Amino acid sequence: MPPARQPSASSTAPGLAQDLRAFSGKLRRRLRAQADAGDLTPSQTAALLRLESDGPATTSALARAEGMRPQSMGAVVSALAAGGLVTGTPDPADGRQTLLSLTDACREWLSLGRAARQDWLSRIIEDQLSPQEQAQLAAAMPLLRRLTRE
Structure with missing residues (x-):
């Protein structure tokens, strides 16, 4: 009688998790390579996508949403503004604040x-x-x- 076949690593939850994680990373890299992402950092990309999905926001609101310090998000926003990707307008609810939005x-x-x-x-x-x-x-x-x- 032949020995019982061992299940492949992919047939267990941990094996499937490992395979899916590896696959999703490769797919993400391949997708990223298909469109010019410029020289954006992950933080800059996250800020742009947040503004796209949630609409205009202040720097401090973006920082909270992304789990960053406001000063760090300020540097991210400055780079995006310098690149012509975001623009700021006075917040109608609080003129001391600037609402950022995508260009x-x-x-x-x-x-x-x-x-x-x-x-x-x-x-x-x-x-x-x-x-x-x-x-x-x-x-x-x-x-x-x-x-x-x-």
Whole structure:
């Protein structure tokens, strides 16, 4: 009688977690490479995405949302403003504060980057996966989404 097959590392929760983490890191790097991210730091990128999703905010509100000191976020915002990515207007509720928002050029740049990443991933899926494999990937998506629900 042949020896019992050991389950692969991927068939256990810790093994799946390791595989998913490694995969998501590789996918994130490949997606990042598909669109020009310029020389933005992770903090600058996070601030831009926060402004895009939540709308205008003060430097201190951004700092709180990102878990940073206001002085550190001030440096991030200064670099973004110098790059023409954010602009500030007086806060109508408190004229001493400045509300930061994305410039039109930044919105366009973000949109073009997303389109480039979407096009690349669509091409890879189409080129590398058979129609049956694409169906398997589609069937797995609800499970993957469940993992990210909070």
